[in-house]
Amino acid sequence: MQTFEQGAFDPDVVGGVPRPAEGEQGPGAYGDHDVERFVQEPPKSRLRTPFERDRARVVHSSAMRRLGAKTQVLTPGTDDFVRTRLTHSLEVAQIGREMGRALGCDPDVVDAACLTHDLGHPPFGHNGERALAAVADPIGGFEGNAQTLRLLTRLEPKVPGAGLNLTRASLDASVKYPWAFGAGPRRPDGTATGKFGVYPDDAPVFTWLRKGAPDGVRSMEAQVMDLADDIAYSVHDVEDAVVGGRLDLGLLESADERARVVAAVQVWYGAWHSADALEAALGRLRESGLLMTQFDGSRGALAHLKDLTSSLIGRFSGAAQAATREVYGPGALTRYSARLLVPEETQLEILALKGVAVAYVMAPREEEPLYQAQREIVADLVEVLAERAPVALEAPFAADWAEADDDAARLRVVVDQVASLTDVSALQWHARLVGR
Structure with a gap:
């Protein structure tokens, strides 16, 4: 598999391509349209790029701080090791920044999108999201991603009437589901996805940030953010479950336990996923040695587990980078100049790992008082x-x-x-x- 070196970051070079001068457009370049803000602001010092300012605004936001006390998978405070929404977001940003930089995206745009991707999640994680969706059904529902856009453009105090007033490129990169409720793509079974990215009363700013974007298509930076989230979610939730004593990966040596994982994927993520393909994905991960079968909690075991998680992240991220570069070649792949291509085998391996977390952690807790x-x-x-x-x-x-x-x-x-x-x-x- 082809690999890509990621050397020292030069602020004037993005993905091996020189950063264009302000206002200059070129293949994969960011121009005036991309750095425009919903509310015009006075000129700022050129010591930082507009995208660096975006990232700084997110880091200093109150919504970002609150993520430290919001559930990721396990409730904060139940264990000193488990991840919160904040630590998860930081890890997503690290994965996304490196992947985006390797593909020629502006790393600060990807970083900001990764840091913001969970800002809209309510207390108690997806559990709280379901409860709010039920009570908000008469007014257009509740969705964590639509709430993120609302925070960034309205609720978070920075610029009155415009939230953090991020640039168009950064805002667009943060939109994982660029459509309103019911307007998204159909699932393989013909039903509409329940995910959406904007409430009706936030439509004006959504229309502005999507100016020039193809309907329903995510920007390259948003695709990188989404994959980085999936990678972090699948790998780190399994790591937390192993360290927390909720999961023994040695169980996956059993055909019955693997069938349990496959069934969990089909229940939570859709029955259209082939059981044989998911079983094969688990088999590849086991044969690669990336699923440890013994964990005793020692410092050595923790170090080994950390090496395995790093290898899984590299495996998934590297596969996407190689597949994308094979089609699009070198150069800066930004906004709508390219699509992030993730091999089907990689998608299934990520999904299989998610299924492990579902089967042994998430599904059992649903019945807990x-x-x-x-x-x-x-x-x-x-x-x-x-x-x-x-x-x-x-x-x-x-x-x-x-x-x-x-x-x-x-x-x-x-x-x-x-x-x-x-x-x-x-x-x-x-x-x-x-x-x-």
Whole structure:
């Protein structure tokens, strides 16, 4: 397999191609259209590029800080080792930045997109997301990715009326699902995907950031972010499960246990995934030696596990880079000049690893009283805050509530408030406002 060296980063060279001068366009270059902001800002020092400013705005945002107390897979505080949304986002950014740079994307655009990709997730992770989707169904639903766009363009305080006011390229890179609810691509079984990236009342800024983009197509930078997320999610969740004692990878030597993983993939990610292909993907990972069969918790075992996770990341990322370069050749592959090509075998191996985490961690917890209680907490908070608004809301959300035109808009403000909470603050608010 072809590999690519990633040497020292030169700020004036992107992917081996010199960075164009301001306003200059070329193959794969970023120009004035890409660095435009929704609200025009006074000229800034040229010591930093517009994309470096974008990344800095994300890093310093309050939404970024709150990710440190939001669930990734296991609840923060249950174990000192497990990842939170913040540590996961940092790892996604590291994977995405290197992959993007190797392909010629501006690394700060990819980095910013990776750091923002989970900002919209509510307390209790996907568990809380499901609860908010249910209560927000009458007003267009709730989706963590659409909430991310809302945070970046409206809720996060930096530029009044424009959120962080990121450049068009960085905002577009953060949009994993560039369509409204029900407007996305169809699944293999003909049903519509439940994922979407914009609420109806955020359509104006969405239209602006997608200017010139093909309908429903993600930018190259967004595709890199999405793959980096999948890689980190699949690899690190398995690592957390092994270290936390929830998973013995030696179980995958059993045909019955492998069948359990395959079934988990088909239930959670779609029955159209071939059982034989998933079984073959697990077989390739086992034969490669990348799934350790013994773990005793020692420092040596931890180091070995870390080497394996690094090798898996390199395997998946390298396969995508090689496949993409084989088709598009050298040069800077940016925005809509290329597609990220991920070999089918690599996609299946990533999916199989996700299935391992589902089978041994995520699916079993669904029936635990804790997770049912978390959904009730989220629903309770929406109900009580809607009754006591605006007094019970934080000042920025109280102002939004006062400016809302109707009950639907006021409910969206309450959902925004609850989604902003961390796991810890949601529990504290619930104890104070509901008392049970």
